[in-house]
Amino acid sequence: MSALLRLLGIGLALLLAQAVARLALPVVVQPDLVLVYALALGLRGGVQGLVLAFGAGYVEDVLCGGPPGLFALLCGTACATTRLLDRALYLRAAAPWASYVGAYALANFALFGAAQRMFAPDTAIAWSELLRRAPGAAITSALCAAPLLHLFRRLLVDADRDGSWPVLATQSPRGRP
Amino acid sequence: MSELLRRFRFALCYLALAALCALGMASRHGPAELGFAPKLVLDLTLPLERMVTLPISELRGVWDDYAALVGVRVENERLRDRLARAEEENHQYREAILSSERFQKLSGFRAQREVPMVPANVIHQDLSPWFQSLIIDQGAAAGIRPGMPVITDSGVVGLIAGTTPGASKVLLVVDPQSRIDAYVERTRARGTVRGTSGHDCDFDYVLRQENIEEGDLLLTSGLGTTYPKGLVVGRVATVDRKKSGLFLGAKVVPAVDFSRLEEVFVILEQRQIPGEDAFSSADEGLWPAAPGAAGAAAAARAAAKPQVAAKAAAKPAPKPLPKLVKPAPAPLPDHPQDPPE
Numbered sequence: 001m002s003a004l005l006r007l008l009g010i011g012l013a014l015l016l017a018q019a020v021a022r023l024a025l026p027v028v029v030q031p032d033l034v035l036v037y038a039l040a041l042g043l044r045g046g047v048q049g050l051v052l053a054f055g056a057g058y059v060e061d062v063l064c065g066g067p068p069g070l071f072a073l074l075c076g077t078a079c080a081t082t083r084l085l086d087r088a089l090y091l092r093a094a095a096p097w098a099s100y101v102g103a104y105a106l107a108n109f110a111l112f113g114a115a116q117r118m119f120a121p122d123t124a125i126a127w128s129e130l131l132r133r134a135p136g137a138a139i140t141s142a143l144c145a146a147p148l149l150h151l152f153r154r155l156l157v158d159a160d161r162d163g164s165w166p167v168l169a170t171q172s173p174r175g176r177p
Numbered sequence: 178m179s180e181l182l183r184r185f186r187f188a189l190c191y192l193a194l195a196a197l198c199a200l201g202m203a204s205r206h207g208p209a210e211l212g213f214a215p216k217l218v219l220d221l222t223l224p225l226e227r228m229v230t231l232p233i234s235e236l237r238g239v240w241d242d243y244a245a246l247v248g249v250r251v252e253n254e255r256l257r258d259r260l261a262r263a264e265e266e267n268h269q270y271r272e273a274i275l276s277s278e279r280f281q282k283l284s285g286f287r288a289q290r291e292v293p294m295v296p297a298n299v300i301h302q303d304l305s306p307w308f309q310s311l312i313i314d315q316g317a318a319a320g321i322r323p324g325m326p327v328i329t330d331s332g333v334v335g336l337i338a339g340t341t342p343g344a345s346k347v348l349l350v351v352d353p354q355s356r357i358d359a360y361v362e363r364t365r366a367r368g369t370v371r372g373t374s375g376h377d378c379d380f381d382y383v384l385r386q387e388n389i390e391e392g393d394l395l396l397t398s399g400l401g402t403t404y405p406k407g408l409v410v411g412r413v414a415t416v417d418r419k420k421s422g423l424f425l426g427a428k429v430v431p432a433v434d435f436s437r438l439e440e441v442f443v444i445l446e447q448r449q450i451p452g453e454d455a456f457s458s459a460d461e462g463l464w465p466a467a468p469g470a471a472g473a474a475a476a477a478r479a480a481a482k483p484q485v486a487a488k489a490a491a492k493p494a495p496k497p498l499p500k501l502v503k504p505a506p507a508p509l510p511d512h513p514q515d516p517p518e
Contacts, residue, residue, distance in 0.1 A: 023234065024237075030306050057198075059218050062215040063304045065305075069199065069200070120202060133306065
């Protein structure tokens with residue numbers, strides 16, 4: 001329970017940090033902190049992480065003017081993809097994790113465009129605009145990824161010790177006994 | 178079976194949640210009241226966010242007011258020059274307004290009432306860089322309903338996309354979901370202003386032969402049910418006359434600086450287009466009778482109806498309706514608001 005509350009707190013803090021970044025940074029270099037949160041939840045695995053990722057996306061949906069469910073779907077997909085790839089790739093050190101987040105942030109732009117065209121085609125943003133913003137946002141998201149993972153570990157290590165939830169970022173599910 | 182469910186629990190859960198999201202996106206039909214869950218999320222997160230973003234906004238204000246004043250002398254000279262020209266234009270506009278008022282009085286078209294408006298403060302800006310929306314601190318309790326237009330003294334801000342009792346979500350003009358029917362003030366060329374999620378908008382569906390130039394002012398046309406006529410939308414920034422195609426491409430800079438928006442006004446008036454049944458048939462005249470002054474005419478038409486019906490029955494065959502003759506267009510006078518060259 002303690003881990004769940006801490007994760008909720010981290011999610012809320014990242015949402016607020018994203019609101020601050022939106023005010024303080026130019027649009028082409030704004031990191032997608034909620035996406036990084038969803039990706040990190042994928043490392044934890046489990047249905048609770050998935051629900052939290054969808055929930056974070058849903059809150060972003062409510063706080064922005066997009067079609068309801070778009071960011072929830074993207075965050076949930078990010079979480080599920082990380083869980084899937086965590087079995088094949090080593091994502092639990094700073095450099096691979098940052099690279100993965102950067103690459104996924106780029107892919108997320110493509111998913112965003114595709115989802116818009118599929119579910120809300122009349123409001124879709126032009127591919128050229130997506131391409132213009134993708135590189136900067138992917139780089140800043142990647143730069144934020146490693147410190148955020150470290151923060152996750154620090155905040156959750158106590159809660160994880162009591163076994164209430166699988167340990168984050170110490171070993172992949174493949175390596176567990 | 179339960180083993181299978183347990184094994185694929187994650188995948189099943191993902192599919193169920195993704196289907197919910199897809200359903201949410203597919204079932205969206207324009208502005209509407211927010212449901213319980215969005216209201217709860219807004220009520221919980223907005224005060225926190227306001228607490229965090231307020232110092233940043235204040236810091237930005239300090240920066241803009243004191244630190245970022247390099248080159249202000251040159252800008253001051255330029256602005257003085259523009260002010261002189263604007264005063265001259267203003268004088269001409271006043272003359273034009275007086276003429277227009279006289280004309281409207283004569284024609285009987287002048288609106289006799291003030292438009293009711295509610296002032297509101299901006300308390301949240303969109304989290305996502307893709308969509309452009311705001312949240313204001315007035316909601317359904319103040320009489321605000323989805324679809325109402327939001328303006329400032331500079332021009333059009335957007336429209337209400339959703340409301341809670343104490344807050345409303347405003348879809349900005351620059352949001353990709355926004356469409357405004359507008360015309361160029363100088364030449365009356367019409368088109369649609371469409372948001373691009375950036376800082377500017379596209380001016381679509383303007384015929385290639387139309388005369389529009391950089392700096393032209395765009396006003397709302399009043400078509401549709403959202404925006405009243407004559408609100409400033411923005412200025413034409415670039416015009417791209419393509420080699421082929423029916424329409425030209427133009428970029429529009431909105432009149433409102435959304436990044437520094439603090440107070441807005443919501444127009445508490447939802448315009449309505451009468452339905453098909455409101456238009457009378459051919460034997461009742463072309464237009465429905467308005468209450469009040471036109472009531473007598475309607476009564477007279479209603480009284481005359483039996484006579485018309487009797488006459489029609491007496492005649493062996495109805496006469497064909499006379500053809501409508503379109504009068505030749507009168508030559509337009511020079512536009513009174515055109516600035517001097």
